[in-house]
Amino acid sequence: MSTEIKADKVLDxxxxxxxxxxxxxxxxxxxxxxxxxxxVIANDSSTKHSIPALCERAGYKLVETKEExxxxxxxxxx
Amino acid sequence: MDSKKIAVIVxxxxxxxxxxxxxxxxxxxxxxxxxxxxLKAEEExxxxxxxxxxxxxxxxxxxxxxxxxHLTAEDMAERLLDYDHILPY
Amino acid sequence: xxLGILVNKDKNLDxxxxxxxxxxxxxxxxxxxxMDEGVRLLREPGFAGLHKIQDVAVSFCDHSTHVFGVSKDxxxxxxxxxxxxxxxxxxxxxxxxxxx
Numbered sequence: 284m285s286t287e288i289k290a291d292k293v294l295d296x297x298x299x300x301x302x303x304x305x306x307x308x309x310x311x312x313x314x315x316x317x318x319x320x321x322x323v324i325a326n327d328s329s330t331k332h333s334i335p336a337l338c339e340r341a342g343y344k345l346v347e348t349k350e351e352x353x354x355x356x357x358x359x360x361x
Numbered sequence: 362m363d364s365k366k367i368a369v370i371v372x373x374x375x376x377x378x379x380x381x382x383x384x385x386x387x388x389x390x391x392x393x394x395x396x397x398x399x400l401k402a403e404e405e406x407x408x409x410x411x412x413x414x415x416x417x418x419x420x421x422x423x424x425x426x427x428x429x430x431h432l433t434a435e436d437m438a439e440r441l442l443d444y445d446h447i448l449p450y
Numbered sequence: 451x452x453l454g455i456l457v458n459k460d461k462n463l464d465x466x467x468x469x470x471x472x473x474x475x476x477x478x479x480x481x482x483x484x485m486d487e488g489v490r491l492l493r494e495p496g497f498a499g500l501h502k503i504q505d506v507a508v509s510f511c512d513h514s515t516h517v518f519g520v521s522k523d524x525x526x527x528x529x530x531x532x533x534x535x536x537x538x539x540x541x542x543x544x545x546x547x548x549x550x
Contacts, residue, residue, distance in 0.1 A: 301513040302384030302534035303412060309387050329512040329533035337387065337535055365542055377458070377486045384534025388542045446547045448456065 288346060288358055290322035291315065297354065301329040305337060308359075312343060315361050320346070323357040330355050365390040368441055370449040372397055378450035379409035386416055393444075395437055396422040396429060452479040454544030456537065457488035457497075462550040467496050469548070474503045481540040483532075485511035489520045492529070501528040509536040 294311050296304040304325045311321060323334065331350065334357050338345040347358040367390055371378040378394075385392045394413065400406060413420060422429040423437055432440070441447055453473045457466060466482070473480050482500060484491060489510050491497040501508045509530035515522055522531060530536060541547055 301511060302380065302387065302538075305387055305533060305535050306383055306412075306416070327513070329531075329535075332531060333533040333535040336532075336539075340388075340539070367541055374458075374486065381485065381534060381537060385538050385541055387535050387538040390538070390542055446454075446541055446544075448541075448547065448549055450458065450549070 288320060290358065291319040292321045293324070294321055295324045296330075297324055297326045299325075300327050301333075304330050305333050308334060308357075309337060309341070312341070312359065312361050317361050320358060320360045323359065325355045325357075326353055328353075328355075330357070334359075364388075365445040366443060367392050367446045367448065368395060368444040369393070370395045370397060370447065372449060374450060375401055376403065376405040376409045379406070379413050381448075381450065382418060383409070383412045383416060386418070392418050394418060394420045395432070395441075396420060396424075396427065399424060400427055451546070452481065452544045454540040454547035455480065455482045456540070456547060456549045457482060457484040457491060458486040458549060460487045460490040463491055463494055463496055466491070466550050467500065469550075470500055470503065470506055474506055477505075479505045480507070481544060482506065482508045483510065483537045483540045484508070485514045485534070485537065487518065489514040489518055492520055492522070492525060498525060498529065501526060509540075511537070 304327050308323050335345050344360040346360050349356045369382045382392050420429050421432045423434050425431050470480050509532040512531050
């Protein structure tokens with residue numbers, strides 16, 4: 284995780300498969316305030332394209348994305 | 362774009378029908394499920410059904426005894442007229 | 451008009467191609483999403499080539515390719531390796547959706 288960006292929430296969806304990581308990310312973001320930041324950790328490969336696409340469509344800012352050893356991390360600002 | 366109203370008719374491949382239904386909620390469309398055949402007592406089916414229940418999606422059954430809201434086939438047919446998309450699975 | 455085609459079986463390739471070509475030929479947009487057994491069609495040249503038609507977009511559920519052991523090697527990059535999110539988008543944006 285980026286050391287410069289403090290997340291308001293951490294959502295660990297490792298072990299969950301499509302579509303649960305996307306649904307949980309979207310539902311968590313919906314409940315957050317504008318400007319707040321979430322750190323999502325997933326290991327389902329379908330998140331690689333879908334979470335960035337979801338952010339773009341919903342107008343959320345994808346601040347950072349990383350893939351390391353099969354784990355995907357996303358830092359998203361609502 | 363306005364939200365859509367989508368009906369998923371759950372028939373044979375129930376685990377995938379439930380998994381798909383959960384995914385369809387991502388864009389805040391309304392998803393209702395109509396179960397036309399008894400629930401299969403399979404681990405994957407029950408696991409995916411849990412996901413449906415967690416999201417509080419409406420699940421109707423055209424048969425009695427599943428612990429779900431019962432509808433006759435006629436009631437179901439009438440309700441289906443209200444949906445934008447009907448996805449039999 | 452935009453037509454969505456949800457492909458969840460591998461039995462209807464001729465219909466998928468025929469309907470896609472007919473709809474696109476009439477000037478309609480077509481979105482195709484493959485999941486479940488439908489991802490087996492990704493290995494069929496006729497299916498994998500549908501993205502070449504103007505205003506036709508193809509995506510599939512990556513999870514299903516793992517379940518059915520379908521290789522993604524050599525797939526055109528225009529075919530989007532996605533998830534149920536892409537199905538949600540297709541259903542949300544399409545005027546009509548059919549399942550084949």
